[in-house]
Amino acid sequence: MAEQQVDVVILGSGTAGLNATSRIGPSGKRFLLVNGGEPGTTCARVGCMPSKALIQVAEDYHRRTHLNRYGVDGHTELTIDIPEAMEHVQDLRDNFVDRVLSNSTDNMGDKFVEAYARFVDPHTLELDNGDRIVAEKIVIATGSRPVVPTAWQAFGDKVLTTDSFFELEDLPKSVAVVGLGVIGLELGQSLSRLEIDVHGFDMAQTIGGTSDPEVSAMALETMQREFPIHLGEPVEISEEGSQLRVTAGDQSVVVDKVLASLGRKPNVEGLALENAGIELDERGIPCYNPNTMQCGDSHIFIAGDVNGERPILHEAGDEGKIAGHNAAHDEVVAFKRKIPLAINFCDPNICLVGTSYQALDLDATAIGEVKLAPVGRAQIMGQSRGIIRVYGDRASGRILGAEMITTRGENLAHLLNWAISQQLTVGDLIRMPFYHPVIEEALQAALNNLYAQVESKNEGPVKELYPI
Template identity: 65%
Template sequence: MTVEEKNVDIAIIGSGSAGLYALGRVKASGKSFVLINGGEQGTTCARVGCMPSKVLIQIAEDYHRCGILGRYGVEGHKSLTLDGEEALGHVQDLRDNFVDRVISNSTAQMSDEVFLEGYARFIEPHLLEVNGKRVRADKIIIATGSRPVIPKPWQAFGDRILTTDTLFEQEQLPESLAVIGLGVIGLEIGQSMARLGVETTGFDQLETIGGLDDPAVAKAAIEIIGRDFPLHLGHPAEITEEGDKLRVTAGEHSVVVDKVLASLGRRPNLDNLQIENAGIDLGVHAIPAYNPNTMQIGDSHIFLAGDVNAERPLLHEAGDEGRIAGHNASSDQIQAFKRKTPLAINFVDPNICHVGKRWSELDYAQTAVGEVNMAPVGRALIMGKNKGVIRVYADKVSGKLLGAEMICAKGENLAHLLAWCIEQELTVGQLLQMPFYHPVIEEALQAALYDLYAKVETKNSGPITELKMID
């Protein structure tokens, strides 16, 4: 029996952020295409990632802020109570709104001819099967995203183990929570839950948190975040059942909780694609070798974009990767693209940010480091958020800015400024000739840059504060 095949120029597997950005480039090329999606629609960011987590963070920050109003003479602040069901309902309402916006502006407008719902698998290098239908494509873009990691033994504990896929479906806040894995998600949710009144405890087998590897910033972060909830580092966590609760043990520390948030990273959704039928080797880490500047797997007709490659699991990076994959899948020749300056922001309070080169990537003999402690910064002191440190890195000879790590108030804004400056290959001296208002958090960055400027060899032709003459 002959199975009917649909023939297209390009098949895109996955309608998340990377897939939708790839689709934009493919549509513009005029090539024929199909978009295939299995499971929930609406992008990881809108459904279970960036957006619902930021709603929860905002609720927690506002509630926490109310609790310290007494220092300003506001009476009655201690009698404020939180309705957990109402708070989580608000998170879900906004989450649904974000998801609906994504769907209504993308797949909802597509016909059944070009949007196929179902899980795809490779039959041959150019042939896919989706719910019994077959699609033959000249080029294929894999943008299937990722899913939370849950160790197999933990799966026996059922719904007492939460992930970001299930956290935002909860109708009540737990009385107690253990967060295992203190990367971006673990820190954000852990601090938020603690500020909402949940008895929260954090665990990580690493000696650092938030992906920090600058020792000065990591030390400050552990001290600051540890004031909101206890952090137990350096030992792997084990879970055992204790009645209807769970006991989490790591080293000498043990706690009994109602729920556990497993925040152990994410696994690429590649294992059910049967990509070996396309002649692709998954490699040591179960991810095919690909070029991050072209998104092409080897010299094949297949491209990998977004969280599925586990390289830079961030929405703006997924967008760039989708655009690159879409462009190359639509073109006769493969074009390499320069990737943007790395930028990562953890929305804990205060923000933890990484920009450009990481501490572990630096050549310490050729790198100058500038630093400022947030304690005396006027604007931060006024806000009651003068905790943290900013560390900026530059090439010792040229003075070009290389990167930064920080934990500070409004770090999300400072990180963008620094990323833009690194992208423009500016020197420390050039940055210090920019205008700085008063009083603003940016003055803390200015102080760190002054410290850095004293340690680089390349100086401005005149004093930093000298105005440029008009010809």
């Protein structure tokens, strides 16, 4: 059994771990990056990137259903080769993974160790190959894995997760998607557009993570046009011949596969965190400061999906940078975190920005709203179903947040997020240019609606212009 002594150990080579390493390496500290399982990021391997590749294939194929309105003939004869489409998705996925590895672990030599690790004591890690590492500082960035109920595991490969879905060479004829959050809704819609028989299920009464009742209603109405959705009941699965019966309340369907999209669970089992000398919460996750990523006042830091808080790539990257900086320096620095941003890449996009509806003080909040139906560019695109709701402080007009379901919502959500980050008011935003005709004019209409409700008004005779 060999033993190494280093300044810092990073556990996990995903987005958070790699970003932590990028801060520790240049500091001159002796470090090791230890990773159990497949190297690379969740985003590149089983998350953001392969799902977007599949979405693009499905959207392009789905466009054929609208071509008749433009006088295009022959669209009904178009077909899709599903195995070839899946090979395309996997080729892109492999390129994304290779790019991550070629720019990181492939170049690290003996500083990268492929092994699982567990705590022996607060400073000592034992690897599954028998070696030990003693470190002054430790960054936990072990990521997450899909949640699959224990009872469902007995059905083997008939129950898919996002980790296994993108390994399929062909698609089943029918799928029940259980869990209609971001990935469930994205894949459910894509599969339906690829002519797979899809049924969606969720225990919640809303889909896509929405909490604004107007946006939730529009999202449900829109997605139910794509595939049947059953909400508010627990799901049970039973075997029926070579298929699975999925039952929720009085709804029951028989399908070839079930896609379990029930979220992801932090990878902490096997770390023996009880030996790390840090406080754990009721989930067994280390308690930590989100501005320093430090666990208590210890030498241990945690970053990325393993903390179960913000499982989004740019957040994991930030957390890795924060944890890496603080692990590489004696003085622990607190950093300001970014304004929340969540984007569901279904069509139309469902986006949440800043303060959520359920967290608002509605008595002190004004809400600007616009529906997409009258927006010229949306009509031209054939994308006029949607709604944008922008929240502002009623007294000051400061932008607080937004929820929306709209075409190109991914772009509008960024604009609003940046505005909140800069503490801009609705008065500031209506003075920005809005070209014609663009989808941003829908946002302009929502902002004008909001401006009419707030107390703080722009100076000058024309509200949209700065007087000089």
